[in-house]
Amino acid sequence: MGLKIGVVGLGRIGAFHVGTLSALDAVDELSVTDVVPVAIDSVTGRYPDARGCADADAVLASGVDGLVIASATATHAALIEQSVAAGIPVFCEKPIAMSSGESAAVVDRCGGSGVPVAIGYNRRFDPAVSAARAAVVSGELGFITTARSTTLDPAPPPMSYIAGSGGIFRDCAVHDFDTLRWVVGGDVVEVYATGANQGDPGFTAHDDVDSATVILTFASGAMGVVSATRYNGRGYDCRLEVHGSTDSVVAGWDPGTPVRNLDPGCAFPDGSPHGFFMDRFAQAYRRELGEFCDLVGGAASSSLCTMNDALAVALIADAATVSLHEKRPVRIDEIAESPSAG
Structure with missing residues (x-):
C-alpha cells in the first residue's frame, strides 16, 4: 500500500x-x-x-x-x-x-x-546547490570566504499578497538565508540590510522595499551576500556562488539563466530564460x-x-527587517532575546 x-x-x-x-x-x-x-x-x-x-x-x-x-x-x-x-x-x-x-x-x-x-x-534539493554543499562539507574549497545567493523575480506579486507577506526578507530572501546557512554551515551572528523602492508605490505603503541587499556574517568569519528584487524583466534569476580559499563553485549558471552575456564571442547562456520559480525548481520540488x-x-x-533551521532563518529575516528600518547592523542574539520578536 x-x-x-x-x-x-x-x-x-x-x-x-x-x-x-x-x-x-x-x-x-x-x-x-x-x-x-x-x-x-x-x-x-x-x-x-x-x-x-x-x-x-x-x-x-x-x-x-x-x-x-x-x-x-x-x-x-x-x-x-x-x-x-x-x-x-x-x-x-x-x-x-x-x-x-x-x-x-x-x-x-x-x-x-x-x-x-x-x-x-x-533549494536544498536543487542538484547544483546540493553539490555545492557537498563541496563545502568535503573541505575541497578550503575555508569559505564569501557566498552569494541571488533571487531576482521577474515581476512583483499582487499588492494584496505583499500586504500580508511580512516583507521581502520574510517572504523572498528567506530562501537565500536558508541556502547560505545550509551550504556554508554554521550560524549567522550579524545582519546588515539595505533596500530601495523604484517600482510600485504600494511597496512603500506596506513598509516594504522592492529591491534589497543583505550582508550576513557567519560565526566562522565567512560572509554571505544576498541580492533580491521584485523587478527582473529578463526572467527568474536564482544563483549561488561559493568562494573558498582553494576553489570556488557556482550553482544556477545554466542555459536558462536570464542574463545577456556581453563578452565578445561568448554566447552562453543561450537558452530560453527561466520564467519563474516553478519551472526553475521543478526537479527540486x-x-x-x-x-x-x-x-x-x-x-x-x-x-x-528542520523546525530549528527554519527558526534560525526567521531570526535572520527579522534581523534584516530591523536593520533595514534602523539602518544599522543587527546581531542575531539581539533579535532572539527581544520580546518584540513575537
Missing part, C-alpha cells in the same frame, strides 16, 4: 504540490482542501487520486499518513500543531509563522513530540516532496529543513 497524503491550501504552490505528489510512486491517494471551494473542484478535476475535503479537520480525519501545508502563512502554526497532536508528520511551506517569536513558540511546543516536521525550503514521503515512511532525512 502506498501513502495517503493530505494537502491543505490549493493556491498556486499547493496545486503545484498536488501535481507533484500525484506523480510520485510512493503516493496512492490525496485528501485536499482549500477555503475556496472552486480550488478544490479544480484540483480534484485534474487529479483522479485527489479527494476533496470540507476543511483541514476533515483532511486529518481522513486517515492521512502525512500532511502538506500550503495555506496562508497565518494558518501555518495552528495547522502544524494540530497535525503534530494527531501524530501525523508535517511538511509545511515556509515560514513556520509570521515572526521568529511565534516560530520559536511552535518549536517549543512541537519540538519534543517525536513527530517529524519539515519546512519547505526547496520533486526531490523535496519525495524525501518527505520517505520520511513519512520511516526513513531518515539528511536535507529537509
